[in-house]
Amino acid sequence: MFWPLITLLATVAATLAIGWIVDQALQRISAGHPDAPLWSLLRRCRIPLQLTVVTALLLAADPLKRILHLKDDEGAHHLVLLLLLASLGWLTVRVVAAVLEAVLSRYETVTGDPARVQRVHTQISMLRRVVSAVIVVVTAAVMLLTFSAMRTVGASLLASAGIIGIVAGIAAQSTLGNFFAGLQIAFGDTVRIGDTVVVDGQQGTVEEITLSYLVIRLWDQRRLIVPVSYFVNKPFENWTRRDPGLLAAVLLHLDHTTPVDELRTALHTRLEQHPLWDGTEWALNVTDTTPSTIVVRATMTARTPDDAAQLRFDIREHLIAHLRDHHPHALPRLRTTDG
Template sequence: MLWPLITLLATVAATLAVGWIVDQILQRISADHPEAPVWALLRRCRAPLQLTVASALLLLTSPLRRIFHLTGDEGAHHLLLLLLLASLGWLTVRVVAAVLEALLRRYETVAGDPARVQRVHTQISMLRRAVSAVIVVVTVAVMLLTFSAMRSVGASLLASAGLIGIVAGIAAQSTLGNFFAGLQIAFGDTVRIGDTVVVDGQQGTVEEITLAYLVVRLWDHRRLIVPVSYFVNKPFENWTRRDPGLLAAVLLHLDHSTPVDELRTALHTRLEQHPLWDGREWALDVTDTTPSTIVLRATMTARTPDDAARLRFDIREQLIAHLRDEHPHALPRLRTTDT
């Protein structure tokens, strides 16, 4: 009884020691090579590594059977084997995630184009989810194969695999469609994390992309959940796919007596004083006329869609205030008599 207990305590001590030693080695390498973030990220694998070491040592020594006086060790041996396989799958997922995140951080330091960084970020996120899903499926499959009942029916399952595959494909047609649509979005560069999109008339920013859906954060902080197949099968607006800059427009319905040239000068003055105008383009044009008003369109550029929206709001307010204070007759009004 004493020797199995000592073996169990030694296994726990060895597990803790291995985890601590590996963590110290990774910490030392990370300090010596700060330009390589992968070593610091691999420290997140400590928990699955310790679980893998513990299950492997318990599987080799089997002290539990002797401590609890188990007559047969098949059940305990099988349970430890399943634990070892699960911990190996968990460790593999953590290692792959650390490597991919390190690649993304390394790319962010050398890439000068924010659009390229967003594209790579989206691709690596989708790749990490796809690889993690494959690892989970393989791990579960290997765990199931350890059961004798599964091996005994293997021949019949293999014989009917074609029929099962057809039925499963039909049943999961929508899920598989979203899966492949997610891969197409990730590597087709149609939409990326951080892009400003318009979906069914609602403007928002892509916050998250998975293999099944996209999360779009709307202007009022609501989250719009959209299947990824939507972005493959239906048209949508992407305002930041190539250039995050945007042309903002303000429409004003004014009286025919409006001094357009003076208002154009006032617009330019206010744009030069506004911090959100990027200095590239601006204009003020008469785009239409009606029997009672003229339609003026003021256009201006901004660096991002959010800046464009705020710039549009501010310029509209300032132009109306200028007309109210300097030329109140230019504001449209309902005429009741001829003057």
């Protein structure tokens, strides 16, 4: 009883020591290589690493069985083995996530194109989910194979695998369709995290992409959940697929006596002072006429869709205020004539 207890305490102490040594080593390497984020990200693996070490040592020394006076067939050895396999799967998922996140961080530092960064971000996020799902499935399968009953029925399971596959394929047709649609979106570059899209008349920003659905943040902070198959089977608008910048437009219905040249000068003066205008393009033109009004369109560019929306609001307000203060007759009026 005394030596198994000493063995157990030594196992716990060795686990804590190994975790501390590895963490300190990663911290020193990270401090010496600040441009390599992988080492600091690997520090997140400390808990699954310690769990893997302690279960491996317990499996080798087997002190619990002697402390609790368990027999070989009571499952203590098998339980520790299952914990070891689960901790190994957890550790693998953490390592893969750290490596992929480090790749993304490195890519962001060497690439100045926001569109490429968004594309790689979407692809790496999808790849991480796929790899994690595969690791979980493989780990669960290996854990099931440790049971003797599962090995015994293995032959019958293989014999009926064709029928089960057909039934599962029919039952999970929608799920599998979303899964492959998610892969197509991630690597087909049709929509990325951060893109501004219009779905069923609702504009929003893609906030998250999973294997089965997309989360779109609307202008009023609501979240629209859309199956990924929608973006493969139906048309949608992607305002930022090539360039995050946008052309904002303001339409005004004004009187025929409106001084268009002066209004054009007022627009340019305001844009030069506005922080949201990117300085690329602007224009003010008369695009249409009616018997009672003219249609004036003011256009200007902005860096992002959010900037374009706010710039459009501000310019509309400024132009109307300018006409109200200096040329009130230019605002549309309902004319009546006698006789």
